[in-house]
Amino acid sequence: MMSQFAQDIERKVKSQFAQEIERKVKSQLAQEIERKVRQGALQEGKEEGLREKAVEIARALLDKGMDIGEVSEISGLSEEEIRKLSAH
Numbered sequence: 001m002m003s004q005f006a007q008d009i010e011r012k013v014k015s016q017f018a019q020e021i022e023r024k025v026k027s028q029l030a031q032e033i034e035r036k037v038r039q040g041a042l043q044e045g046k047e048e049g050l051r052e053k054a055v056e057i058a059r060a061l062l063d064k065g066m067d068i069g070e071v072s073e074i075s076g077l078s079e080e081e082i083r084k085l086s087a088h
Contacts, residue, residue: 062086
């Protein structure tokens with residue numbers, strides 16, 4: 001049988017240990033969330049850059065008088081998107 005003092009010490013140690021584990025887990029979760037947010041932002045930026053390049057190519061092809069269907073095929077943009085570009 002443990003004395004009250006020993007029980008109090010044991011509770012405090014367990015509490016401090018639990019708090020330390022909780023702090024570490026929260027820190028690791030925050031780091032993982034930050035990493036995933038960065039990855040998502042990078043992917044989004046890449047996709048946006050690719051789209052901008054496709055629009056740039058489509059405009060150049062339209063300026064050369066190329067058919068909307070061909071521009072769509074080459075750029076990867078839909079014919080509807082190409083029509084919108086040609087209207088501006």
